[in-house]
Amino acid sequence: MQRIGVFVCWCGSNIAATVDVEAVSEALKLEPGVVFSTNYQYMCSQAGQNIIKDAIAEHKLTGIVVCSCSPRMHEATFRKTAAAAGLNPYMVEIANIREQCSWVHKDVPTGTEKAIILGKAAVAKVNLNAPLIPGETPVTKRALVIGGGIAGIQTALDIADAGFPVDIVEKKPTIGGKMSQLDKTFPTLDCAACILTPKMVDVAQHENIRIFSYSEVEDVKGFVGNFDVTIKKHARYVNEAACTGCGACTEKCPQKKVPNEFNLGMDNRRAIYIPFAQAVPKVATIDPNYCNMLKNGKCGVCAKVCAAGAIDYTQKDEYIQEKYGAIVVATGFNPISMDKFDEFAYNQSKDVITSLEFERLTNAAGPTAGKLLRPSDGKHPHTIVFVQCVGSRCDAKAEKGKEYCSKICCMYTAKHAMLVKDKYPDVDVYVFYIDVRTPGKNFDEFYRRAVEEYGVHYVKGMVGKVVPEGDVLKVQASDLIANKQLHIDADLVVLAAAIEPDKSARPLATKLTASMDTNDFFTEAHPKLRPVESPTAGVFLSGACQGPKDIPETVSQAGAAASKVIGLLAKDKLTGNPCIAHSDEMMCNGCSTCERVCPYGAITYMDKEFRMPDRTTAIRRVASVNPAVCQGCGACTVACPSGAMNLRGFSTQQIMAEVDAICK
């Protein structure tokens, strides 16, 4: 028989205002096995924990029930308290009478009744609890960073600097991500390439970093400290080790009509290409969709001009297997498609562009060599209209757009407006905004400079429609402050398109068993206190894959993710979770159902000899759980038709006892 102590927490007034804590501790005193019951204002405080420790010693408790907040909040706290008093930490049960009781009920009688029932269930469970000892698993001291933008680059550099090997997997032929496409960066207007490319070089030269460019994560198995990852390296038809990046092939390739994705299709590249001059690795890649040699075997010019003999038309996709202790997701973002926003005429006029396209238009390495020229006729624009919040802050039920604020648009539009006025003071610049959101160091000052020093016309209101007419864009918009409808003949319209997570994020989340929100942003383990960790142990988040972010924020988060990874890799062994599945071999009928449902591949089958009646033996096929791999999800215990699978700490008997206690 257990000797159980019950500790009811008031949580200040959080619980005590809706639950009669005295009544709860009195009622639970009468439950079987309970030898001690009390209540206290803050059980998690030092004084509260001492009450528990003293009671364990004084009443020789073998199990305790804490009626308090969610176990997600303080289960670990109370387990440590119990362990400090010499009690096995798995003899602690939490009855959640805050989130699931006091916070959802309004009147004291209902709250108290429910709190007593939840307490009874926990007592019933502790009566069947047994001490559990967690196992230990080794840690592979190598990290994987998925995505080679500024988030991935910074995370990799920080981990590598701490002395751990890091691999970066980047699906494009070069690292650099969106930041490599930007012109200047707010709020200081330093050039993106000038601050990014040195970091890219650092990555390339770091002895602890390997770059798998033009590669994707194919498969992920295992668990924290011990991930088995398959990386698919796409064939680039160029031997990376031999290519010197001289660029001779990219000049001689006769296939000149390939839309250049680096410039967002605003100019063309060749079928063999290096995305941009500072690419890392600086290696050519053949685009198999356009290469004449790969498509119909006629050409071979690049192979002829390559002095290094690096061209290899027979190259195949390669699969690399590697073990990692930690995985950082840094898959970034993309602007949303403007296809559904017909009112802005994006698909009707070349002179209606997105902000990212505008970045390329003002960039010295862009399609116009940094001269601001209209994409349609190459003329200098005199009136430019910027439209904010295109597809951001939309109704959840709307057919187009996103519900969230994309966060970066206010600032980059202020930057664009300022850059235009700086180079071409004669240009009239209008910015249509709903709100100007500039929380950030030196951000509002930056926006005010655009208005006060540069004379950008900020108009509170929204553009209703854009109609191309001749060589102008007729912009109709509202000016809410003047209570007027404005009609502007613009030469260029720039849409601040909402941003969304990269399309590769959702399938990746499935492979990692990491959770996402409805917008496909990765969910953090705690929105305030664990912002760079995914709820899946060993998976960390860096940059815009977790939510819209600017560069300063991305870099801080990248460093935070790196520090979490370093903390993990610095350990030699990880304490496992003892609440894992085990099979009762006498009941197992070897049907393999559990093996099929196990998401971690923790279950195998083996033939085992059993003694049968009449001194005979029989060989039977039975399930066996690998304790290092099992994560205790419980899928097998539900699937097992004969009830042979059980979860330690959450056995069928324990859960049924809880249900019985609630229904009694």
Added chain:
Amino acid sequence: MSSNKKFLQEELTRMSGVNPKKCMKCGKCSGTCPAYDEMEYHPHQFVSMVESGDIEPLLNSKSLYRCLTCFACVDRCPRGVEPAKLVEAVRLVAVRKQGANHMTANDVPAMLDDDIPQQAIVSAFRKYTK
């Protein structure tokens, strides 16, 4: 807000199915409206005035009859507020109201011509005999 205003506000939101609280005051409805310059109160003002209960001026405004019900604002509102449906509801309240008619049923025959649809004539008699 007075109980009368509150009643009118609830009546309008119920009739139109529009929730003016969803408006984020971006002004895209008024930016897109083809009849803007004809109106004393513009689409975004309809939404904000119904939201604040300031409905009486709308009922007495000619703006009610300038809205073409083209639904451009409904189509383009990022928050799905559907201002044209709200204008329509205000119009219905004005039309259904007893008294305050700007003419009587006796004035109608003199205004008839061949182009006026039968339905409009019947509606006019129904309205102006109230």
